[in-house]
Amino acid sequence: MDDNSSGSDVLYSSQLLQTLDYSNAVTSPSKLAKHLVLRPLRCDDYSRGFLDLLSQLTQVGDIDEKLFNERFKQMKNNGNYYVTVVEDVTTSRVICSATLFTEYKFIHNAAMRGRIEDVVVDGEYRGHGLGLLIIETLKLMARSLDCYKLTLDCRDEMIEWYSRLGFIAVPTRSNMLTIRFDD
């Protein structure tokens, strides 16, 4: 879990993960099988199938290593992106990922709002609680980063699943509207 254990650049300090208190959480990293490691995204996860994993979620497109590295650096320099992954160290593949990012506000005493984005578990690893673990982890991180609230957008069929983790569709005010520019 050391930031330089792989000789690679990490998106955020893994210390943030190590200090989370899972005592009231529905799961914790201690329940992970030994060959699975929860950690921040690393720049060299490009070669560990990170984009293949994202392609199970949505269209990724043709991202070469240079473009990946540029985007990674932008996120890292920005300082508000906490892409968190699970790696299967027996295969050196990233098999679960979710992003927390934090948004600056003037409202609520110049607060931070947390957002969860791009949640995906590899099809071969579903049903073992990895989704619960990564969302619970991002919840604890958002709280630890002093977010006043944490939100995510989801499909109808995921509402019940997220409700187990405390996410609520607040009546009359839980609509996410969209304009696409790429259609």
Add this chain to the structure above:
Amino acid sequence: MDDNSSGSDVLYSSQLLQTLDYSNAVTSPSKLAKHLVLRPLRCDDYSRGFLDLLSQLTQVGDIDEKLFNERFKQMKNNGNYYVTVVEDVTTSRVICSATLFTEYKFIHNAAMRGRIEDVVVDGEYRGHGLGLLIIETLKLMARSLDCYKLTLDCRDEMIEWYSRLGFIAVPTRSNMLTIRFDD
């Protein structure tokens, strides 16, 4: 509209506003009354009632000028925040505001997603198309900044209003879920 016209720091270059093409938009700044000016947020809008305006939207809290300046600088240094306002220059008050911010993605060819947040029109200025103007402006900015999509969260009663501007509640996938940490 010059960035230094008030001797004040602006959140983003007003050139971005000046280059927008409203020819296919439902409204444009040319329809604004002469005493109303559309422009980026300025650091000295603290003294023009910007926070009073936000308090018509939600809880703002006790933000002194120092804290305001710090948050303004964080947003400016971040580079992804486009808080846009309308000032009534006869009263030197900010009477309309909305925020566009852009989020880095790996998906969709390492794209940007735009988000609209914290939309508010002063109660005394409602019904004159300022809301339409500011949202149309942020839409054009998001497109100009190469966002692949633009989203916002809203209450049920605003869905129809936003639909006039092209925002759609995509069936089965338009839910915004929340956890509050400050309750």
